[in-house]
Structures are given as C-alpha cells and as structure tokens.
Amino acid sequence: MSLSVVMLARNKKAHTRAALESLLESEGVALEVIVVDNGSTDGTPELLRELEPAFRGRGAALRWRLNGSNAGCSTARNQGLEMARGRYCAFMDNDVVVPTGDWAGRLIRTLEQEPRAAIVGPKLVYPFPPHRIQCAGVGISRSGRVQFRGRGQPRHTPGFNERREVQCLISACFLFRRSLYEQIGGLDEAFNPIEFEDFDFCYRARQAGGRCIYEPAVEVHHWESITSEGTPALPNTYLIVKHGMLFKERWRHVFEKEDGPPDSECRWVPITMPGPEGERTR
Numbered sequence: 001m002s003l004s005v006v007m008l009a010r011n012k013k014a015h016t017r018a019a020l021e022s023l024l025e026s027e028g029v030a031l032e033v034i035v036v037d038n039g040s041t042d043g044t045p046e047l048l049r050e051l052e053p054a055f056r057g058r059g060a061a062l063r064w065r066l067n068g069s070n071a072g073c074s075t076a077r078n079q080g081l082e083m084a085r086g087r088y089c090a091f092m093d094n095d096v097v098v099p100t101g102d103w104a105g106r107l108i109r110t111l112e113q114e115p116r117a118a119i120v121g122p123k124l125v126y127p128f129p130p131h132r133i134q135c136a137g138v139g140i141s142r143s144g145r146v147q148f149r150g151r152g153q154p155r156h157t158p159g160f161n162e163r164r165e166v167q168c169l170i171s172a173c174f175l176f177r178r179s180l181y182e183q184i185g186g187l188d189e190a191f192n193p194i195e196f197e198d199f200d201f202c203y204r205a206r207q208a209g210g211r212c213i214y215e216p217a218v219e220v221h222h223w224e225s226i227t228s229e230g231t232p233a234l235p236n237t238y239l240i241v242k243h244g245m246l247f248k249e250r251w252r253h254v255f256e257k258e259d260g261p262p263d264s265e266c267r268w269v270p271i272t273m274p275g276p277e278g279e280r281t282r
Contacts (some may be wrong), residue, residue: 002030003088004178005102006080013047014224016094020051023098023216024058027200028105030075033183034083035094036076041068061199077171081186083205087235090175091198095223097127103218109173110163110215118210119176119202120135121169123150123160127221128274134222137166138199142254144248146199147267155219156244166214167206167260171198172222184208195236196243203251 005023009016023033030078033055037044048064055062062148065079077091085159098104111120124134124191148170150160184204191197202212 001028001088001105001108002086003032003090003108004080004084004086005031005033005078005090005092005173006084007033007092007094008038008073008076008080009035009040009044009094010092011040011042011044013040013044014041016044016049016090017021017051017104018097019048019094020062022096023092024054024099026098026104027101027110028061029085029088031055031102031104032084032086034070035078036080037064037066037073038076039067046174070193072189073193073194073260074094074187074189074192077197078186078189081181084178084182084273087178088175088183089173089178092174093172093222096173097221099221103220104175106218107215110213110217111175111177113124113246114163114211114213115213116209117213118180118205118208119169119174120213120215121174121213122218122220123155123216124222124275125219126271127223131219131228131254132271133155133157133160134230134271135170135172135214136225137161137164137170137212138202139168139261139265139266140167140251141198141260141263142256143257144244144252144255145263146244147261147266148269149214152271160222161216163213163215163217165211165256167212168199168202169202169212169214172224173220173251174198180205180208180210190246191243193240196247198249200250203254207254222269 133150
C-alpha cells in the first residue's frame, strides 16, 4: 500500500518536527510525505533537509516544495497532490501527531471495507490530558450550520466510538484514493486562503457517489488552528463567514434535505488549551 501524505507548513517549526517525526513510525505502508511550505521564515526548509535522511533510512520519502509566499491552503495542497505518487493520499496539518504506527493501515482498510467509501477520517483528539474529542466527523444542519461532532466530550463517549457515515470530515487529517482526486479534481481554489475547502471536497466526493466515513478506531492528536494561527493575512472570522456563504450557496440544495444535526447542536464549544504563554480558549 503506497500512501502520499500532503502536509502544509508556514512556520511553527517545532510542530512540524513533531508531526514529521511521528510519521516516521508509520507501519504497513510505503510512505512518502510531501511538505508544501508557504513561505516559512523560521528555518522550516532547513528542518526538512535535516529530516530527509531519517525518512530515507526507514524506506520512506520526504519531499517538499518551497513557495516564496503563502499560496493559500487549496493551491498549496493541490501542488502537493500533483507531486504525489501513492495509490492513497492523505491531507494532514502540521500540528497533528499520530500516536500509533498503524494509523494509515487502519484507515486504508476502512476505506476498502466500507461500500462506496471515498474519504475516511480518524477521531481527532486534543494532545493534552484528558485527550477530549476535538472532532468526530462533521454534521451540517439544514440551515448550513456546522457541528464538530463530539467536540469537548470524553474520548471514550460511546456515541463517538462507532464507525459511521458522516456528512463531512475536516482535512486536518483524512485519507482518500488517488483515483478520487483524478475523478473530482483537487481542492477548489475559490476557498483560498482557507476555510470550507475541505467540506466542499467532501460534498463533491459525495456528489460523485462516494461516502465520508468516520473511523474512531484511529485516534490522532491535533492542536487545532496552529497551521494558520498568527498569519496576518488570514482574518479567520471574515473568511469563515465569506466562505461559509459560498459553501451554502453551492450545497444548500443537498444539506437542506439531509438529516443533519439541529441548529441548537451546532454551537461552537470553547476549549481551554495549554501553551507556553499560558492557557487560551479556542
């Protein structure tokens, strides 16, 4: 099984190191990791050169593309997909750590076991105790509001420990066949620089007859929003509103007929996160 992991980076060198070193422990796949760097100034390109021999020594590959500036999430990930050689592809943020080596093999098996599965995503949990759930798949209400299923709940909550079809998955970490990319294309660059490009990709996969599957047997740690945090050109609140409207205009005819969560269950749950400069709420 050959897998290409596409990872974006813009500074946050320490997180990128942790993400890449965790991928070194991946088992059961012929792995290549493609890092698309969007203009880092903190030594990230040097880090990639430093780690490349370690990947080669494990029979894996670490490759990269260095953009001179921030090309935007969709454009940069599409650049990574163009470089990918694996039968399977995965998007992964540079603030993700995979705690077990079998993460990829399990997701690939789920993709192959589930009828018409197009995209499969793990349970995303916070990387600090007690490792509460960050996202167990995504629900979209009939009015277009977004629910991160299970957000803030204990990681072993029964309702989020069952494999199931969901409306969307977030691209902090999800996996799909290269043939899906060849069928529906990459991420829509209308959603540059960020926000809702992954939901649109999921709905396009579903429009093509596929299903999005949440696989709780695989857990990965995700800090949340580290990849884009501190980038002056990314006014996230504005982009959430703007690109949320584009997503709704494009897919309202689908989600308004789906059995998504009620609006009352789509409120954003604030999470207190530790950090070197003290706790913060997100």
